[in-house]
Amino acid sequence: MNSRELNMMKFPMSLISTWSDDHDDNDHGDDHRSSRVIVDEVDFFSDRKEKSSSPDDHVSIKNNQIYDPHCTLHDADHVNTGLQLLITNIGSDLDDESTMNAGDKHVKNLQLQLQEELRLKNVENQRLKEKLSDLQMRYVSLMQQNQRNEASENETVNGKAEGGDGVMARKFVNGSSSEVVDDPKVLNSPNLDERKPSRSPRNNNKTDQKEADPDSTDQLVQVWEPNKLPRLNPSNATDQAAAEATMRKARVSVRARSEAHMINDGCQWRKYGQKMAKGNPCPRAYYRCTMAVGCPVRKQVQRCADDRTILITTYEGTHSHPLPPAAMPMASTTAAAATVLLSGSMSSADGVVNPNLLSRILPNCSSSMATLSATAPFPTVTLDLTHDNTDNNNNQNSHSQFHLGQPQNFGSGQLPQVIAQALYNQSKFSGLQLSQDVGGSSQLHSSQQASSLSAAITADPNFTAAIAAAISTIIGAGSPNNNNNNPNILNSAAYNQ
DNA sequence: CGTATTTGACCCGCGC
């Protein structure tokens, strides 16, 4: 199957389909207990802090203030409703019954008008949700069809070119956005401890569960349940397991300046451990992704021993679930970096990587920002986001360089550029998969379904318009007081198309 | 009461 087409399609779908409006208050990971000090996490990709103050709320609240019988003239004078209402004489004319009645009528009319608007919005929202649901169904259906085709093709092309860069990169792409083609063995493991199959007696049950699963007969039915994914080809199980193990060991380390305890990358994390690492007085915290049961992604967060303002976040593994828009920038960037690392480390036996690939995939990261290490115990790519823009001179995209460690920078509208850049990266990323892997036969069994699906989605003017509108809306929101630098606006903008 | 965090114990790989 053509991974580029699939990827092009998967990212947008998850972009609009997996993060409903009900979820946007959960992005603060494990540090959003209300009583805690709330500088625990840098909220780089969202501004949900003021999500309740939507434009509609804004208007209605202000109008309530204006026309509240208890509201004084002083209050009214300082509220700009933007509705050009004739309110200047409300206070002084209170004794004039006729004027008062007119004002009341005006208030009632306005209230009715607002209520009608609200009702229309709700109807529209409902309609869009139904449309989205329909699109999701179509997506799932096509994915299932594609999956069946791929399974049958795997039987004929068994083992041929499946162990090379192509399959690795393809699995990574898929894993970043959807679990459809991921190894069910990995996804089935509840404790995600693939590296230690016979670890201890207390893990025996989990191992048994993994081994007892192959007899599952409900394949190809519940695409979105990681625990019930079909086994594509039993004879490739070991190869895929090895590939997955390599994938999981590949790490992407992000260095960013931050006073917070953890950067907000849009995903939900649960802390499962903390250790004092040797040579560093700062403890290292271990987190695992909790956005989906069985998601193998983990991350380590630790402050740099030399410069404690630098927060080092190391990601490991690929998400086995669709990502919310807020998680796209970081996930796509780390996924791309990891792919570079893997393609480089696997292309040569001595672990020499090709740094040029990095600049191709990560146009927003200069070579001085990213370092690759395939000789460490775990192959790791480090994205150093603590540098200034100035060391990225010969990069045409230098204006949108990540500055995760300086959340205040986003207040001036830089975050939108980051998001747009991330989307651009994703397309670049997808393009790389095609260009890098086109020589492998594994990429040549692209299914007609994937093509048609990709075409169907990308050709949908509503969808592309939604994305364009979302980006332009974000980019247009440059004011520090404007809260539209919320990645979740991608959702709303898409919905509103 | 459910969920998230803390933290001591445990396991494993690796070097000596």
Next chain:
DNA sequence: GCGCGGGTCAAATACG
């Protein structure tokens, strides 16, 4: 074989 360090587990605890 032993010790060390990294990583993970899971019971205890905290919190809403």
